[in-house]
Amino acid sequence: MKILVIRFSSIGDIILTSPVLRCLKQQVPGAEVHFLTKDAFRELVAHSPYVDHVHVLKDDLGATIRVLKQERFDLVVDLHHNLRTLRVKLALGARAKSFAKLNWEKWLLVNFKVDKLPRIHIVDRYLATVAHLGVKNDGLGLDLFIPSEKEIAPSALPATHRNGYIALCIGAGHFTKRLPRHKLIALAKKLSGPVVVIGGPDDKIVGRAIANAVGARAYDATGKYDLLGSASLIRQANSVIAHDSGAMHVASAFRKNLVSVWGNTVPEFGMGPYIPQHPERVHISEVKGLDCRPCSKIGFDRCPKGHFRCMENQDLEQIAEWTRAGRPQAAASGEN
DSSP states (O other): OEEEEEOOOOHHHHHTTHHHHHHHHHHSTTOEEEEEEEGGGTHHHHTOTTOSEEEEEOSSHHHHHHHHHTTOOSEEEESSOSHHHHHHHHHHOSEEEEOOOOHHHHHHHHHHOOOOOOSOOHHHHHHHTTGGGTOOOOSOOOOOOOOGGGSOOGGGSOGGGTTOOEEEEOOOSSGGGSOOHHHHHHHHHHSOSOEEEEOOGGGHHHHHHHHHHHOTTEEEOTTTSOHHHHHHHHHHOSEEEEESSHHHHHHHHTTOEEEEEOSSSOGGGSOSOOOTTOGGGEEEEOOTTOTTOOOOSSOOSSOTTSSOHHHHTOOHHHHHHHHTTOOOOOOSTTOO
């Protein structure tokens, strides 16, 4: 059976599809699994033993469709579910299944604070699209595979950081998902032991400010490594602090002791940390009782109310304490 799985973006959303890929490959006899995504994210699935071929979404969707038609898929599993994926499904003419986005329920929670969302993680909503094939959740969590040439050797880090550290992942897609700079600096000062600050090129100014404030105990890795290189640093950490972001799901894939910091979004959306084998490793930090939260299912460039209490009122002492629960854990994805 030839199956095309579609998820165009982004980091966390694609990592969350990994149980579908694994379960399809392992539970459907003879399954040939293909994946369609943007070029920026192909590395997240390109090294998976459960993916036979990765197709890259081109700027010209018609050109992408022409390539896909040659494959003659038996089934399209749409885990993105938008107008472009609809066009792909119609053009391919194969049987198709799409996951439930729950946009109406999310809209109610954001705009009226009426919670009609089912307590079902998005992993299980993804897996529901292939339940008709007899596929079931194997309970093994998320996968992320890093080839040896993409691993960051401990020798690349300062000598003080080679025997373990806390990964402080400062990035997120929107301002209202991120702790402000002064809060990140205050948090870094409260952490015990070596800290590696992880983020992309857009996070370099904040990363430098944290390192300058904390001193040699903080190693600034922002903007220094590509996607899998940063994932390698997360994999090697004792504990991880991350916002509602791709880094949070990377840490979940490696079963790390994880402190997940939530601002304008909420775990009730169904996309929180997913470590079913070790739920005790997950710690959720959020400011409860705010009548303005959630204010968006995605995020904003500034707090709509101006006070930003969902991040300004975060308990930094508690976050720091949770990181101390970390201990060296299995390095490879799939190990317990």
